[in-house]
Amino acid sequence: MIISKQFIFDAAHFLPNVPDGHKCKNIHGHTYHLTVLIDGPLQENLGWVIDYGDLKKAIAPVIEQVDHQLLNNIPGLENPTSEMLVVWIWQQIKPVLPLLKRLELYETPTSGVIYEG
Ligand SMILES: Nc1nc2c(c(=O)[nH]1)N=C([C@H](O)[C@H](O)COP(=O)(O)OP(=O)(O)OP(=O)(O)O)CN2
Numbered sequence: 001m002i003i004s005k006q007f008i009f010d011a012a013h014f015l016p017n018v019p020d021g022h023k024c025k026n027i028h029g030h031t032y033h034l035t036v037l038i039d040g041p042l043q044e045n046l047g048w049v050i051d052y053g054d055l056k057k058a059i060a061p062v063i064e065q066v067d068h069q070l071l072n073n074i075p076g077l078e079n080p081t082s083e084m085l086v087v088w089i090w091q092q093i094k095p096v097l098p099l100l101k102r103l104e105l106y107e108t109p110t111s112g113v114i115y116e117g
């Protein structure tokens, strides 16, 4: 069974490697939507895979690092495309949540990335 929880954070970024004149060379902000999907067995007595609250506690330290920050200032996110950011998030979450199955990260309502490690 796969369960999911969504996290929303705001951050600024610019993309340093795009050509001059590209709109994303300018600093701008997004309200990111991150969905974390966990694949695991149903615990029969509890009737759930894992507690959504425990999921929230596990993800909170990652969200705290990026919320209301300029992503480019964070080590490893010097070129903070959606693709680079989702890998950076995965690398922190997977060790603490081995059942992590998939991340979905949207930086606008129409632009996002899906990553499964
Ligand atoms: N493959 C990628 N392409 C782009 C990324 C990215 O991370 N990966 N990022 C950007 C910019 O961050 C930009 O802010 C988002 O681009 P875009 O979807 O074009 O944003 P719009 O709001 O203009 O999109 P609409 O089409 O108006 O919804 C660019 N490309």
Ligand SMILES: [Zn+2]
Binding pocket: 013, 024, 028, 029, 030, 107
């Ligand atoms: Zn952007």
